Amino acid sequence: MSATGAPAQQITGSNRFMLLILLVPGLLALMTTFLLPMIWLARASFSTSSMAAFGGGMTLEHYHAALTDPFYWKVAMNTLSLGVTVSFFAVILSYPIALFLTRSTSRWRGVLTALAVAPLLTSAVVRTYGWMVILGDRGVINGTLQALSLTTDPVRLSNNTFGATVALVEILMPYSILAMLAGFGRLNPQLEEAASMLGASKLRVFWRIILPLSLPGILTGALLVFVLAISAFVTPRLMGGGRVFVLGTEVFQEATVTLNWPLAAALSVVLLALFSSVIVIYQRALRRLEA
Amino acid sequence: MSEHHVVVDNLVKTYPGAATPSVDHVSFALPKGEMLALLGPSGCGKTTILRMIAGLIEPTSGAIQLNGREISQTPVHKRNMGMVFQAYALFPHMTVAGNVAFGLEMRGIPHSERGPKVQRALDMVKLGHLGDRRVTQLSGGQQQRCAIARSLVIEPELLLLDEPLSNLDAKLRDEMRDEIREIQSRTGVTAIFVTHDQDEALSMADRLAVMSAGKIEQIGTPREIFDAPANEFVAGFIGAGNFLSGRVTAPGEAEIEGLGPLRFEAPARIGSQVNLMVRPHRFKLAAPGPNAFTGQVDSLVYRGQILTLGISVGGKRLTADLHTHAGHLPAKGETVTLAVAPGDVTFLSEAAA
Ligand SMILES: Nc1ncnc2c1ncn2[C@@H]1O[C@H](COP(=O)(O)OP(=O)(O)OP(=O)(O)O)[C@@H](O)[C@H]1O
Numbered sequence: 068m069s070a071t072g073a074p075a076q077q078i079t080g081s082n083r084f085m086l087l088i089l090l091v092p093g094l095l096a097l098m099t100t101f102l103l104p105m106i107w108l109a110r111a112s113f114s115t116s117s118m119a120a121f122g123g124g125m126t127l128e129h130y131h132a133a134l135t136d137p138f139y140w141k142v143a144m145n146t147l148s149l150g151v152t153v154s155f156f157a158v159i160l161s162y163p164i165a166l167f168l169t170r171s172t173s174r175w176r177g178v179l180t181a182l183a184v185a186p187l188l189t190s191a192v193v194r195t196y197g198w199m200v201i202l203g204d205r206g207v208i209n210g211t212l213q214a215l216s217l218t219t220d221p222v223r224l225s226n227n228t229f230g231a232t233v234a235l236v237e238i239l240m241p242y243s244i245l246a247m248l249a250g251f252g253r254l255n256p257q258l259e260e261a262a263s264m265l266g267a268s269k270l271r272v273f274w275r276i277i278l279p280l281s282l283p284g285i286l287t288g289a290l291l292v293f294v295l296a297i298s299a300f301v302t303p304r305l306m307g308g309g310r311v312f313v314l315g316t317e318v319f320q321e322a323t324v325t326l327n328w329p330l331a332a333a334l335s336v337v338l339l340a341l342f343s344s345v346i347v348i349y350q351r352a353l354r355r356l357e358a
Numbered sequence: 359m360s361e362h363h364v365v366v367d368n369l370v371k372t373y374p375g376a377a378t379p380s381v382d383h384v385s386f387a388l389p390k391g392e393m394l395a396l397l398g399p400s401g402c403g404k405t406t407i408l409r410m411i412a413g414l415i416e417p418t419s420g421a422i423q424l425n426g427r428e429i430s431q432t433p434v435h436k437r438n439m440g441m442v443f444q445a446y447a448l449f450p451h452m453t454v455a456g457n458v459a460f461g462l463e464m465r466g467i468p469h470s471e472r473g474p475k476v477q478r479a480l481d482m483v484k485l486g487h488l489g490d491r492r493v494t495q496l497s498g499g500q501q502q503r504c505a506i507a508r509s510l511v512i513e514p515e516l517l518l519l520d521e522p523l524s525n526l527d528a529k530l531r532d533e534m535r536d537e538i539r540e541i542q543s544r545t546g547v548t549a550i551f552v553t554h555d556q557d558e559a560l561s562m563a564d565r566l567a568v569m570s571a572g573k574i575e576q577i578g579t580p581r582e583i584f585d586a587p588a589n590e591f592v593a594g595f596i597g598a599g600n601f602l603s604g605r606v607t608a609p610g611e612a613e614i615e616g617l618g619p620l621r622f623e624a625p626a627r628i629g630s631q632v633n634l635m636v637r638p639h640r641f642k643l644a645a646p647g648p649n650a651f652t653g654q655v656d657s658l659v660y661r662g663q664i665l666t667l668g669i670s671v672g673g674k675r676l677t678a679d680l681h682t683h684a685g686h687l688p689a690k691g692e693t694v695t696l697a698v699a700p701g702d703v704t705f706l707s708e709a710a711a
Pocket residue numbers: 373374376380398399400401402403404405406407554
């Protein structure tokens with residue numbers, strides 16, 4: 068998933084063998100935890116039995132159901148728009164922080180970087196509950212507004228897309244900060260100095276030097292947040308209060324409530340295909356940008 | 359002072375938290391079109407001076423004047439100086455031509471006028487055919503020439519070069535030396551360049567400022583610095599030397615420990631302790647006599663036009679550079695006599711005994 072475009076190092080003959088050996092444990096782990104489940108998922112999507120047992124016959128009916136039902140198209144659009152909105156705001160909010168951390172020469176820089184990504188130490192569930200406390204109908208914000216008699220009815224801040232978006236943006240920001248820090252390798256204070264010696268004001272140094280050079284990092288951060296946001300389940304589910312229908316919540320619904328595993332699998336495969344192609348196209352563009 | 363193009367007056371820089379200043383009351387003045395080399399060991403403050411002139415860091419105290427105008431308050435982007443950074447600092451997301459055009463664009467020069475100016479600048483540094491290349495696809499020497507073109511195309515008041523040649527191999531470095539010098543004299547731009555390579559400084563600059571620990575030890579033409587160094591530091595830093603110290607026994611004559619009497623041409627009080635120096639190329643093979651020292655050749659390095667030999671005399675080592683066309687060349691183990699004319703002995707300092 069990492070898209071930091073560091074150029075691969077040249078690998079020569081005898082190193083190659085060593086490299087393969089070193090790759091084996093990782094590849095094995097990926098096989099069992101990623102590839103095998105994916106194969107199972109693909110097989111399950113064609114299954115005729117509702118618990119998606121192996122063996123039975125094959126059918127395309129679940130794909131037919133998934134692709135013709137307008138509800139699922141709406142879910143796909145919801146997911147896409149949530150992903151785009153969340154990445155947009157996460158990037159906007161992370162960029163100044165990542166830029167500051169990269170450019171800072173303070174000796175507190177390490178501490179500040181650790182602080183910026185420290186939220187990763189708590190689980191997304193805990194942080195989602197945190198946002199429920201803040202944005203809930205009887206939460207901090209509404210409580211304050213009502214105590215000040217500014218409103219009588221609670222302002223709807225949670226149990227909707229707004230709440231899910233806010234919580235996802237905050238929860239995913241550390242990832243985009245990390246991705247940006249990794250992607251800002253081409254930023255170099257001397258380039259900024261060179262530009263200002265050539266007559267560029269601070270603003271123009273930003274537009275002509277800092278922004279273009281940090282673009283790969285920004286786009287990588289956006290992609291990472293997008294991928295995490297469209298596959299999120301806990302936060303949209305809890306913050307959406309069952310009223311936000313996205314990929315994660317719907318697959319969960321089909322699998323655990325309706326107990327239609329093959330349909331859940333078919334939905335997953337369709338959305339997987341859809342979003343993988345988005346990501347592949349995006350990465351192509353990103354690579355061209357960095358070349 | 360108004361005939362001087364650049365005047366640096368009592369410049370001081372103490373970095374925050376530092377106990378001693380990195381640049382300590384440095385002053386110099388440059389006429390238009392002159393090239394000054396700032397020379398000194400690592401950490402002596404050369405880059406710091408350059409960066410203060412450029413406006414990239416603020417002086418602790420002191421003044422910098424350009425064309426008789428104080429510029430300490432002028433922001434970097436309005437100083438109109440060209441800078442060639444040690445690592446070139448080319449913009450990696452632009453082409454060669456894009457890099458060169460950047461400064462013109464910042465000056466609001468219309469697109470139609472930029473093209474020809476960029477082409478002329480690139481032609482000057484022999485990169486005319488590579489304008490469309492990305493700078494990441496240039497060799498080290500080409501990158502450097504691109505950086506020079508970029509800094510010259512804006513017709514700067516002053517060109518600053520921070521060890522522009524240190525990343526290049528020896529052969530390319532020699533070529534670039536000549537090229538920079540040639541471009542500088544052709545464009546008539548006043549230039550300050552930093553180096554810690556004495557050959558580079560001697561061969562390129564009109565004048566040299568030799569620095570040590572934040573201070574200028576001596577400033578002068580290459581010849582003055584080489585032939586009349588102001589003190590031991592300068593003498594030792596520029597060129598090789600045989601350092602001899604002794605007591606003055608008669609007017610213009612000192613008794614050098616282990617060597618015997620040496621005559622020199624400088625007023626020194628009888629009885630005082632003097633430090634003298636003889637450059638290796640000042641020694642000649644001669645018959646034993648006054649101002650001559652005899653010893654066995656114990657090292658010999660053949661350098662094409664020059665033969666460097668070392669002899670031991672009374673526990674001291676003397677080094678001499680002889681021209682290889684000077685007839686007989688001594689062999690190792692041979693006993694030779696090296697003589698020096700009194701006028702070729704450099705007087706460095708004198709201390710009351
Ligand atoms: N940003 C800084 N903060 C604190 N001290 C600094 C800073 N930059 C330089 N110094 C100190 O100031 C002194 C002079 O540094 P400067 O870079 O000017 O040396 P230099 O003569 O250019 O050396 P070199 O030949 O190695 O490039 C050094 O002792 C250095 O440690």
